[in-house]
Amino acid sequence: MTTAAQKSKSAITLKGSAQIVCDYLNYGINSILFQRGLYPPESFKSEENYGLTILMSTDNKIKEFLSTTLEQLKGWLVDRSVNKVALVITNVKTLEVMERWDFLVEYEGDSKTEDQTSEKPLKQIKNEIRDVLKQIACSVAYLPLLDCLCSFDIQIYTKKDVDLPSEWTEAEPANIKDAQSVRMRSFSTNIHKMDTVVTYKNYN
């Protein structure tokens, strides 16, 4: 009995796993917004997590947008109905897609059980996430300069049978001409596995 209780104490539930993924996306997307210079650096505040200092936007509208999107995403992650989350960076003037960050979701383990849990230690997951976030921070070294006013959007690729929530709309896939992709490390909670890929315009 005691072992079972201890087991459940350290285990990660399906909802908890979705929360971990959403937390990663929140930090990851904020880090991208800062590192790629989409918004003025003054509008970011440093926050510590995963043993890193990550710069988070203080703009209320961006915060609200991200929290609503990620809250909705969390539900879909629990339902196993998301395939991919895409952060699309577009030129404000020409509406050209400049860069796309794909966060590919894979589901691991038995899909039937509602109370699915994972025994993977949280520290290990956080370390994996930290490595990805570091790679994101270092991506400025090879990604081309976004030399125009840019905005971002989040597109969630779901299964066909998902109900469209209010205030949500269907979007067109964002494709980039002459694109080049770089795959980052992946992390897994043993329930959700997430791959991060950046696709950018190749100017050569």
Place this chain on the structure above:
Amino acid sequence: MSQFKFWNDVNSLLTMEGPVKGPIPRWQKKKGSDTSSNSSLNNSSKLRSLSTSALNSTKTPTKGNENNDYQKNKTPRKTPLKTPSKKSKTPTPNKGSKTPSGDRFIPSRSASNFDLAHYKLTHDEDESDSPTRQELQRVMFENLHGGDVSSQRILSYKNKAPSAPEGFQNPMRVIYTQTKTPASVKSSTRYIPQAPDRILDAPDIVDDYYLNLMDWGGNNILAAALGAHVYLWNAGTVELWDCSRSKRLRIMEGHSARVGSLSWNSYILSSGCRSGQILHHDVRQRDHRVATLSGHSQEVCGLKWSTDGKYLASGGNDNVLNIWQVVNGGHYSQTTPLHTFTAHQAAVKALAWCPWQPHVLASGGGTADRHIRFWNCNTGSCVNAIDTKSQVCALLWSLNYKELVSGHGFANNELIIWKYPSMTKVAELTGHTARVLHLAMSPDGTTILSAGADETLRLWKCFTKNTTKTKDNEKVKSKPSALKQCIR
């Protein structure tokens, strides 16, 4: 007949002697129009002379007026005419009015829609609907987006995030451009030579940010690791020390991967490894391993004992800077870090302890970070941070002045001398053609040695002592401040 006339006209244009390159002189045109007997031609020849003199770009109005006739003559003669054809474009209308064109088929260009025709020719309408094409599109989409199109929806939240304010420029520009950062306005009181005092060749120096390959000893011998050899240089003579043949004092093992950084504290030698471990070796003992520190998850690339031997600073590729406190009564450190700083956004290689405030540490981050940060290790707080706009590879404090020097990578590959604590630029020393990897200082503190990835070692005489009054004043000033720090 008129065609022959036209040919003559063209030939005369082609075979014209002298440098008639531009529009035909007015008198010639006049002459040409005089030869034609038709009075109505006079009218249009005026038009010709006008348009030719007003450059070729004015062909549009004529084109609009007498389009059909103009096309008739132009089409068949397009190839042989080449450049003069431009000139003959305008004369054609008047000739064309007389040309009998019934003997051949000449399409009317103005009446046909070329864009549409091209589209119809190159585009097969049936093709886009063919099942194989649809299948191909579907497979392509699946490959691109990792999922079946038909079973997938792309959703996004309607209330989009705002874009950056108008007029905002990407601050990351500094990484990509070579613009110089503004230097401080205040001019320095002493002369700092802009060119290196001496340049030494350093072939095969490893261009690796994470290694520390050069130092300048207290006995004024300079050591640099080039490839598999260690070179020692002493004022003009270069002695080559082959690692395998020279007298080696001892080998100390214990690391599983390469050792990129070393630091001495009395008889303790601390070494940082790619595995993230730091080992303390007591060089006097047979069992040399004193302690193992596991505070980094990735390669340790910066390792420095403070000048008073109280703290050890270690920087890693995991962007972490750790401060370890010395063990009471020993020269090695405790195994848990006193402070862990995660403020740097890139690997921390450049570390330097302040010579006059032994608890102040300067640390510099890599490309994604570009900051020099100052830490008070007694309190564990970040005192100051400055964006250098470039990768910080090395840092050194001056012994003679309240200044420090930093070595940078892209874009200027320069050394910058900063005034401390105001952090205004005293001088920028350029010369290296690749990033400045390492810095070392001569024992008297007057000369800086920099090793660049361009395989040169450069000596800069930038901290020469001047024995004037101002310097003595500075020394006096610095003394009480150090005392104050001790009391606090």
